[in-house]
Amino acid sequence: NRNQIESQLYAMDRANVRSLLVMTGDYVYTGFQGRPKPVFDIDVMHVVQLIKEMNAGLEYKGMKGTIKHQPSDFFAGVAASPFKRTEAEQMLQYFKLKKKIEAGGEFVVSQLGYDVRKIHELIQFIRQQGWDLPVVGNIYLLPLGAAKLMNRNGLPGCVAPDKLVADLAKEAEAPDKGKEARLVRAAKMYGFLKGMGYDGVHIGGHGMTYDQLEFILDKGEEYSKNWMDYIHEFDYPIPGGYYYYEKDEKTGLNTDRPVERKGRPLDTPVEFTYRLSTFMHNMMLEPGTPFWGPMRAIAKAVDGTSMEKPYHFFEHMAKVALFDCKDCGDCALTDVGYVCPMSNCPKNQRNGACGGSWDGWCEVYGTKKKCAWVRAYARLKDGGKENKLREYIVPPANWDFYQKASWITFYLGMDHTAKRIGVEPVEKKK
Ligand code: SF4
Known part of the structure; x- marks a missing residue:
C-alpha cells in the first residue's frame, strides 16, 4: 500500500537509486499458499506526486508539530503505450499520460512495439502537446x-x-x-x-x-x-x-x-445504467440541482445518529444493485463515467486504464469483461464529453471513509469530489 511504497522509496534513496520508472504493474496471480491479495492502493499519478513531495522534503504532522523529512533525490519517469487497437484504449493512454506528466513525471519510456507508424505517433503526440521532457x-x-x-x-x-x-x-x-x-x-x-x-x-x-x-x-x-x-x-x-x-x-x-x-x-455499447445515473446526477448530485438542498439536509440530519445505519444500508444496497459498489465511502463513480473502479477494475484504477487492456478487454478478465475505462470512455464519448476523463487527477481512496455512507461523506463536504467541486464542509456534531 502507500505506506509500504513510501518506505521502499526511502530505502532506495538511501541506496542511491536515482532514476525510477513508475508503472501500474501486473496483476497478482500466484504466491505462497494461493493467490495473494491484490493491493492497488495508489496509482502511478499518486506515486509520482509522492516522489515529487519527497524530493521537496515530505511534511507530516507529528506529536510536536510538523516533521519535515530529508529531501530525496529521485528522477521519476512514466510509461506510455501507443500500441492500442481501439480508439478508447489509445485515447485513455494519452489522457493518462497527460495526468502522469502533470503529476510530475520527468521522462517518458515507450512500451515496446514494432509498428513504426505508432512509434512515430507517440513522439509526435508528445511534442505536439508541448511536453518538453525526455522520451525514451x-x-x-x-x-x-x-x-x-x-x-x-x-x-x-x-x-x-x-x-x-x-x-x-x-x-x-x-x-x-x-x-x-x-x-x-x-x-x-x-x-x-x-x-x-x-x-x-x-x-x-x-x-x-x-x-x-x-x-x-x-x-x-x-x-x-x-x-x-x-x-x-x-x-x-x-x-x-x-x-x-x-x-x-x-x-x-x-x-x-x-x-x-x-x-x-463507440468501442462498446452504452448501458442503460449510465443513462439512469446521469439522470440521478442531474437531479441531486451537483449544487443547484433540484434535490441538492434536501439531500444535503438529510445527510446532515442522519450523520452520527441512529438513522445513519439504515440510511447507509439503503444507499449501499442501491449502489450494489446498480454498480456492484464495494462501499469504499470515497466514491469515484463520477470520475469514471459511473463505472465503479473498486469492483469493475481489478487494479482499482481511478485515473485511467492500465497498460494491459487488449482489444478493449480487461487484462485480468480477458474476453469475459470489457476494461472498465473503455466502458467509461464510450459512455462519455456518446455525449461528446470524453475529454473530461483527462481533466483532473483523482486522489487515492481515503480509507477513513471505508464502509461509511458515501452520500454522507459527499454531501457533508468530506470526500474527494466534494473537495474538488467546492462543497462547503459541515461541522461535525459533538
Ligand atoms: S479494467 Fe482496464 S484498467 Fe482495470 S485492470 Fe482491467 S484493463 Fe487494466
Whole structure:
C-alpha cells in the first residue's frame, strides 16, 4: 500500500537509486499458499506526486508539530503505450499520460512495439502537446518464441501482429536461427528512434551480450543517418487499429493532423445504467440541482445518529444493485463515467486504464469483461464529453471513509469530489 511504497522509496534513496520508472504493474496471480491479495492502493499519478513531495522534503504532522523529512533525490519517469487497437484504449493512454506528466513525471519510456507508424505517433503526440521532457524509445531483441507469446496476448500490453511473427519465423530458418536478423532489426530501431527525435533508448533482451549491445549502438548510429530509407520494413500495424493522426501516404508515417474522432463508432455499447445515473446526477448530485438542498439536509440530519445505519444500508444496497459498489465511502463513480473502479477494475484504477487492456478487454478478465475505462470512455464519448476523463487527477481512496455512507461523506463536504467541486464542509456534531 502507500505506506509500504513510501518506505521502499526511502530505502532506495538511501541506496542511491536515482532514476525510477513508475508503472501500474501486473496483476497478482500466484504466491505462497494461493493467490495473494491484490493491493492497488495508489496509482502511478499518486506515486509520482509522492516522489515529487519527497524530493521537496515530505511534511507530516507529528506529536510536536510538523516533521519535515530529508529531501530525496529521485528522477521519476512514466510509461506510455501507443500500441492500442481501439480508439478508447489509445485515447485513455494519452489522457493518462497527460495526468502522469502533470503529476510530475520527468521522462517518458515507450512500451515496446514494432509498428513504426505508432512509434512515430507517440513522439509526435508528445511534442505536439508541448511536453518538453525526455522520451525514451523501447528496443527489445525479439525472438520468435516471445513474439508468439505476445501474439496470443500472453504478455499484457505487448503487441506482435501476425505479419511480424511470420517474418520472425522465416528468419528463424537461417543457420543462426535468426540471431543476426534480430540484431539488425534492433539496430535499425535505434536508427529510426534517433531519427524521429527520441532522446534515448531502452535496450532489452534475454541473455544479451556486451558485443551485441555494442553492435546495436554502433550500427544504430549508422542507420540513423538514412532512417527514412528503411522504415517501410517496420510496417507492422494491428489490423483495424486506431491511429491518432491521419496517415502520411508518402512516408507511411503520420501527418500532423489528428483523425476526427467525432462520428467514429463507440468501442462498446452504452448501458442503460449510465443513462439512469446521469439522470440521478442531474437531479441531486451537483449544487443547484433540484434535490441538492434536501439531500444535503438529510445527510446532515442522519450523520452520527441512529438513522445513519439504515440510511447507509439503503444507499449501499442501491449502489450494489446498480454498480456492484464495494462501499469504499470515497466514491469515484463520477470520475469514471459511473463505472465503479473498486469492483469493475481489478487494479482499482481511478485515473485511467492500465497498460494491459487488449482489444478493449480487461487484462485480468480477458474476453469475459470489457476494461472498465473503455466502458467509461464510450459512455462519455456518446455525449461528446470524453475529454473530461483527462481533466483532473483523482486522489487515492481515503480509507477513513471505508464502509461509511458515501452520500454522507459527499454531501457533508468530506470526500474527494466534494473537495474538488467546492462543497462547503459541515461541522461535525459533538
Ligand atoms: S479494467 Fe482496464 S484498467 Fe482495470 S485492470 Fe482491467 S484493463 Fe487494466
